[in-house]
Amino acid sequence: MSFKTAPTDIISAELIFKDYVDFKENVIYLTEEVPDYVAKFLDDIMPDYVIIIYEMFNPVCPYCGSKLHKHEIKKWEMNKQTTVYKQRYKCTNSTCSKTITTPLSKIVEKNCCYTKEIRKIGNELEDLEHISYEKKSELIEKQYGIKIPRQTVQYHELTKSEHYLSQKEEKIAQLIQERNIEFSGIIGYDESFFTINNEKYVRITSIDSKNHMILNDQIMKYSDFDKYFIEIFMTYSLKDLTPYSNPNIPNPKHPLLLTDLKKDTMITDGYTAYVPIIEKLQMTHQKCVFHKIMNQRTPVWKTTNKLERQQENKENQLEKTKEKIQQLENQSKGQKPGRIPLKDKKRRKNKKKLEKKKQEKTQLKKDIKKIEKQLKEFEYYNNKISEIFNYDTVQKAEMEFNRLYNQLDFLPEEVAKFVKNLKKDFDKTINHIKRKDIPKTNNLLEGFFKITFPKKYKRRFRTEKGVKNYLRHMKIRWYERNVLHEKITI
Numbered sequence: 001m002s003f004k005t006a007p008t009d010i011i012s013a014e015l016i017f018k019d020y021v022d023f024k025e026n027v028i029y030l031t032e033e034v035p036d037y038v039a040k041f042l043d044d045i046m047p048d049y050v051i052i053i054y055e056m057f058n059p060v061c062p063y064c065g066s067k068l069h070k071h072e073i074k075k076w077e078m079n080k081q082t083t084v085y086k087q088r089y090k091c092t093n094s095t096c097s098k099t100i101t102t103p104l105s106k107i108v109e110k111n112c113c114y115t116k117e118i119r120k121i122g123n124e125l126e127d128l129e130h131i132s133y134e135k136k137s138e139l140i141e142k143q144y145g146i147k148i149p150r151q152t153v154q155y156h157e158l159t160k161s162e163h164y165l166s167q168k169e170e171k172i173a174q175l176i177q178e179r180n181i182e183f184s185g186i187i188g189y190d191e192s193f194f195t196i197n198n199e200k201y202v203r204i205t206s207i208d209s210k211n212h213m214i215l216n217d218q219i220m221k222y223s224d225f226d227k228y229f230i231e232i233f234m235t236y237s238l239k240d241l242t243p244y245s246n247p248n249i250p251n252p253k254h255p256l257l258l259t260d261l262k263k264d265t266m267i268t269d270g271y272t273a274y275v276p277i278i279e280k281l282q283m284t285h286q287k288c289v290f291h292k293i294m295n296q297r298t299p300v301w302k303t304t305n306k307l308e309r310q311q312e313n314k315e316n317q318l319e320k321t322k323e324k325i326q327q328l329e330n331q332s333k334g335q336k337p338g339r340i341p342l343k344d345k346k347r348r349k350n351k352k353k354l355e356k357k358k359q360e361k362t363q364l365k366k367d368i369k370k371i372e373k374q375l376k377e378f379e380y381y382n383n384k385i386s387e388i389f390n391y392d393t394v395q396k397a398e399m400e401f402n403r404l405y406n407q408l409d410f411l412p413e414e415v416a417k418f419v420k421n422l423k424k425d426f427d428k429t430i431n432h433i434k435r436k437d438i439p440k441t442n443n444l445l446e447g448f449f450k451i452t453f454p455k456k457y458k459r460r461f462r463t464e465k466g467v468k469n470y471l472r473h474m475k476i477r478w479y480e481r482n483v484l485h486e487k488i489t490i
């Protein structure tokens with residue numbers, strides 16, 4: 001093997017390993033740089049008489065800068081699971097002569113028996129899913145074989161939570177700046193409801209529909225929420241709130257003190273209070289087409305459900321009538337055709353019955369046809385209305401809308417009412433046709449709410465602080481998955 005083709009990366013990895021790990025008889029020396037999982041691995045694979053000693057990479061006195069001498073070793077139960085020793089040193093400078101223990105500051109915090117790695121798990125899991133401390137404790141035991149009481153898991157998580165979250169948030173802000181991601185001014189706005197201790201709360205959120213960055217996201221008691229708050233909220237959404245992304249820092253008193261963001265379009269559902277606010281903000285207003293269509297369908301569905309039930313009843317009746325007719329006809333089989341003698345009352349009665357049933361059958365068939373026609377008509381108009389919002393030019397959409405509007409008197413009542421109402425804000429529902437960069441619906445926000453605050457958690461929290469903390473974790477995940485497409489590590 002020539003040196004030219006030798007796997008140099010493996011050789012250098014070995015050399016590096018030699019600098020950090022030193023195998024002696026019965027002892028493995030690790031420098032303080034070596035991660036805790038390596039110590040655990042070595043402890044697991046080595047015979048019991050081999051001990052692991054962590055020592056300083058560069059044994060120099062932190063007080064006077066003199067050389068240190070090895071002194072004694074101090075036992076440490078890492079994670080109450082792996083026995084390792086820390087080398088202790090004495091300063092060679094006789095006027096200093098301090099005793100120093102290998103600090104392991106990368107692995108563990110002072111006076112703590114659990115490593116940073118383990119203490120981080122609670123918060124890291126919280127980024128993925130809000131689960132109980134009990135379950136977190138179980139997961140740690142399964143994964144690492146370390147039994148930590150639930151209360152300790154909770155303690156670790158809570159003491160590290162603020163640091164963990166704010167570090168990730170800072171990293172996200174930094175990445176956004178580095179990548180030059182700017183707000184597009186096309187903003188989705190919506191509200192979602194939840195409870196804390198059975199009290200109703202509202203979450204109010206605005207999101208950039210292009211790059212999915214969160215502009216503003218607040219929670220408040222439902223009793224304090226009104227259209228005046230919506231106006232304040234929307235106004236703040238158009239300001240740079242990045243310095244206030246930490247929920248513990250309150251918003252400044254007046255939006256005039258903040259930098260403007262780009263403003264263009266606001267996408268909302270159909271609630272009427274939004275209209276004057278968005279006008280005042282001088283923005284284009286796109287009303288979510290999905291909500292519009294739901295508004296149209298709901299009364300129609302009420303009617304069509306009723307019709308479908310009627311149709312089913314009539315069909316059942318028709319079946320029965322047909323059976324009866326068959327029965328009556330069978331009874332008169334083999335009898336002489338022609339006039340029935342006056343005396344034969346039974347035959348006369350049967351004949352009358354048969355005629356009546358045949359009439360009933362005709363009527364039922366007619367009724368069913370009528371219902372079918374009505375249902376088809378509703379389906380036709382449902383499709384027509386959906387189509388309006390799918391045209392690629394405003395002219396076509398307007399033409400189709402006007403065609404319906406001109407037939408108002410001939411439309412089914414439910415459809416006519418909708419078309420009449422749509423006239424009032426039709427222009428606010430077709431902005432997505434005018435401009436391809438405006439979304440047709442507010443589905444992004446619906447998805448945001450579903451992902452960051454799923455239904456199953458909406459009644460679980462006991463404090464505002466708990467919700468806020470949970471939402472910070474979820475927003476980090478949102479940024480990782482939907483904005484930056486990269487996992488944030490700290």
Ligand SMILES: [Zn+2]
Nearest residue numbers: 061064091096
């Ligand atoms: Zn010293």
